Amino acid sequence: MPTADKWVLSRFKELHEDVVTDAEADGDHVRLTRKSLPPTRFGILKSQDVAASDVEALLDGDVDFIVNIPKAGIFQGEAIDLMKKHGVPWGGLADGIRAARFANPRGYVPFPYEFVMKGLTRHSRVESVAYVDSRRLRVSRAGGLPDLVLYIEETYQAEVVTVNFALDRCSPFDVFVATNPNAGPTDNAKEAAKLAEVEILRWGSTLARLNHP
Template identity: 40%
Template sequence: MNSSAQWISEQLNKRDFVTSIEVDGNRLSIVRDSRPTASVGVLSVRDVTAADVLPLVEGVQSVDFVLNKPKTGRFMGDALELLELKNVGWGGLGDAIRALRDFDRLGDYQERELTFVMRGLRQHGRVTSLTLLDDHRIAVVRQGLPDRVVFVGSMYQPTAETVRDAIDRYGDFDLFAATNPNSDPTAEAIEVAADAGIQMLKWRETLAALYR
């Protein structure tokens, strides 16, 4: 039995909207109180790629949601593209809980912060195209201006450690978009970002910076 899938099953079974769960390898069949039975595929990798996702979403046995267990894991752009094509939800344990609780079709669940940012960037007057590099970074192509990579950070108060962790985990980016409406980056966070050649900006400031 897949130990990660078993652990996820135990966590989901604690939810009052879950009636029962059947574990089959790294797949869970979840019977819910008032919504249709749903299937969740469980991964436990650092970087989720399309190759990891493909066996879970092929054919009639496709799962409804792909859950990656590690909190430090990330979904890469090719995986996100495939999941969108297949209308399969994705995320961590918290995302799976919200999807199972709130949606009949788990593929209708979208990570809120990333969806908000993508919508805002699509409506931007200078932006001509967007590419998801992973679940926190977006490559932005602008009309008549250099390309930029935007990191989406939704935490309330980004700190110096937040910035260092983002760089270590996700690699290069140009702008750190602090998207929480109450976000208040610390002076140390701004300094660490600047030392790395990164602009630390609130969401409105990010939109303004993309015009320049």
């Protein structure tokens, strides 16, 4: 079954009134005709774990964004490296719909990574940041401090189910980072992280944590 199926097309056609005038299946791609913007073409995947080989099959020189449909889907580090090499951004379906509103979808950065990357790269202790996968970042630090692997969670409030997902799908990591400023992790989430010997911190505390071994 093609990944660019009727359901996927219908989601992009929901932008019809103000952005998209047509969405057509093009193999495992969707070609979008837009009202007042240039046409664009998105690659579509439906994978729980996106490998570099999955991405390579979509990078034919005429793709501006790669969408992975499952909400729990994860782009592996080598897949991200390949997309970055080609200058093609990635994300879930919600990211793809937002990117379709950009004059140049290649300029899209998934939230919260634009915010997170700015905070990390401006930090005095941080020498470099690399993707382990689409949920984890490896932070290399100055002054002989060991690397830290951060799991990034953007939901409104980190609950035990989100911590367990991280542990099941994305271990190992050092810090579970709850980036939403409006609500901290629940007590059950904190307990699950503690049992797994993983730190669970909000964003401000994460930046402070980078200063310490």
